[in-house]
Amino acid sequence: MAALRIDESVVLVVETLVSLCSALTNSADTRPWHERIEDCFANTNDEDLQKILIAFTEEFQGDKPKSWIENFKNENYKSFVERLLGPARYRLLINAVKEDCAVVALAFRRGIRAFMPFAVAWSDALSLMSKEQLKAANRADVLAINAIEMVISIDDFLGEKVFSSLPMEVTAATSRDLAVWAPDGPDNLVPQFRALVTEASAKRVERANSPLVRKIRGARDALRYSEDGVSQAANSLIELLDRIMREAFPPAEVLLWVDKNLPGEPGLTHLKDGHRAPTKRAEALCFVYGGGPVVLREPNALDSGEGPSLLHDIVALVLVSARNKLQRLKHADSGTQEEREQLMIVLSALEGALMLGLTFGHLSAEYSTPPELPAA
Structure with a gap:
């Protein structure tokens, strides 16, 4: 060497x-x-x-x-x-290198394609945020990136520029791995992955709190079959959000988590009936972190390295925004198509945020111990 x-x-x-x-x-x-x-x-x-x-x-x-x-x-x-x-050994070396590259390229394409449901979930979640909320996050450049288009662009590059120059026949690549994913753009592809997000979100909710999974199904059934479907669906989803967060982390645990991990972060506590209580954002952040630690990060132009990370912060914000929008929609009584479309947008965003939030929370909880409540 x-x-x-x-x-x-x-x-x-x-x-x-x-x-x-x-x-x-x-x-x-x-x-x-x-x-x-x-x-x-x-x-x-x-x-x-x-x-x-x-x-x-x-x-x-x-x-x-x-x-x-x-x-x-x-x-x-x-x-x-x-x-x-020498020419013969050189050709053998080049062929060996190309075969190794083909194996790595296949793994990379499968990894990129496996990421697509998360890209759809992220895009659906961001669709619920206003321009003001995006600006308030102070990371508008990052949030403006279209995750779906980015995944498709990388996948197209692999197929057109990488796979075409490598001996993919020596790998475990199937016809599906080699096929162009979205020849006509994402319009036909995204609904397929949105269905996977719906399924994945329901499975994660079921693992976290099995009785609550019926709230998502009930919301969809109400939209399909009930004249008062928008209001019923909004009520079911509000109950889902409140219960899945509070049954996982009661207010006392959330306060302890905030004091331990984000003592200087504004807007996480308020006074309720004369007592200190966590805000909805605090409950959402604790839930998304799975009660685990908020890890300090290397500071950069977009992140001070302190406080909630970009991903955790945005998913928590989407959960709170979804609940606020559902509160308005539960009073809807006209049953218009516009109200149903608004509810479906919120539902897709909520499913995406729950899928991401429960995934993040599970990963964080694996490397932490639950907070201990102070003795009474």
């Missing part, structure tokens, strides 16, 4: 990455993904695992991955390697 001017750490990173991607894209292996990953490191001792982690950290810093690609594409370097190895 030294003769090829390639660091040992680069080889270690590439070998590990290709092995992981190969395991994750093996359609014949029906085990859960985490078991496949564990199997990749079954024969790796602690010292070797530490070397791999250090290599990943070093080689993925800054512009290093970009410099790999530039060096490999450099004509002078390619000529040097061909002279060093």
Whole structure:
């Protein structure tokens, strides 16, 4: 490797990455993904695992991955390697590299496509926010990004520019993996994934509080079959939101969580009947964090690194906005098509926010312990 001017750490990173991607894209292996990953490191001792982690950290810093690609594409370097190895061995090396790249590209495309329901959920959730709310978040540039178009654009690039130049036949790629996803744009694709968001949201609600899942189904049934459907659906969804948050984290636990994690954040507590109580935003933030810690982050132009993260903050804001809009809609008594359409927009946004919020909350709760209430 030294003769090829390639660091040992680069080889270690590439070998590990290709092995992981190969395991994750093996359609014949029906085990859960985490078991496949564990199997990749079954024969790796602690010292070797530490070397791999250090290599990943070093080689993925800054512009290093970009410099790999530039060096490999450099004509002078390619000529040097061909002279060093000879034409036959050079061709073998190039073919091996392309085959490894094909495995990684397949894993990347599957990962991008698996992200699509979350992109739809995020876009639906953001649709509920006003321009003023977006500006108040002080991250309007990030929030203006269309997640759905971004996913489709990356997927198209992989198909047109990457897959076409690699030997995908050596991978586990299926005809579905190779097919163009949205040849006519997202209009026909998004409704399919919105249905997946509805299903995923219901499953997460059921896991969190199984009796409450009927509130979502009841809201949809009311819209279909009842003359007073908008009001009934809004009532069901308000009850769903209030109960799923408060039964997971009662007000006393939310106050303790706020004092521990966001003591300086404004708008999280107020006085109710002379007693300090959490606001709806505080309840939503605690719920989205799953009662887990608010981790400090590296500050950047869009994030001070303190307070709620962008994703947690926006999902919590959407939950509160959804409840406010539902409060107005529950008094709807005209039963117009416009009211039903407004309710459906809120319902899609709420399902997206619940899917994201329960996912974030579950991940946060895995790495934390629930807050302890002070002794009475």
